[in-house]
Amino acid sequence: MGKFTRDDVDKFCDYDIYIPTRTLYMGPAEVSIEHGVSEVDEAMAERVIKGLHILDNTNHDPINVILNTQGGSVVQGFAIYDAIKSCKSHVTVKAIGECSSMGTVIIQAADKRIVAPHVTFMIHVGTTSAPQDHVKNVKNAMRWDDKLDEFVNNIYMARIQEKNPTFTKAQLSTKLLFDNYLTAQEAIDLGLADKILGEDDE
Secondary structure: OOOOOHHHHHHHHHHOEEHHHOEEEEOOOHHHHHOOOOEEOHHHHHHHHHHHHHHHHHOOOOEEEEEEEOEEOHHHHHHHHHHHHOOOOOEEEEEEEEEEOHHHHHHHHOOEEEEOOOOEEEEOOOOOOOOOOOHHHHHHHHHHHHHHHHHHHHHHHHHHHHHOOOOOHHHHHHHOOOOEEEOHHHHHHHOOOOEEOOOOOO
8 A cells, every 4th residue: 555644544534535545435424423323315425426536537446435324315325326336447335334225225336345244234115205295296206216116126136136046026025025134144145245344355
């Protein structure tokens, strides 16, 4: 590893990007921490998208993302997912601590998906974002929520079937019926992760 400066350390602590190792931290923003949550929100999406843009346009060396989140906004989660998928650089996402809900979707965008030995990996059907106003607005929002669920299911299915080609949508629906907690190895066996952090390191 090359030399780094105090300025590099400050940038990582303040902005979640460590340029010497091309590493991004994807966790709660300061405002989220103040409220005791680690949500995928606009602040997280802004930091991640900006950081990816900087790293991917500097050169195309591999990018490392450290993910620790309980999930959150599906819309902002897809913004992060699409930003990762659009990178020309090889992207590795390492999930440590918690990788739940939308976090388990975001990690599927990575070229390599690594989970910590004791990660909390939870998949489920997300909650609705329907507004509480005009009935037509509620119906439209519910239809869009159904479309978002379809997007999520298609992402899960594509990655799962890479490892388990005979896995069906009916099986996935059963797994998503309630909060479903998976160990690191169970996430790998299902096809939603590639390896456990620290095992068989190159």
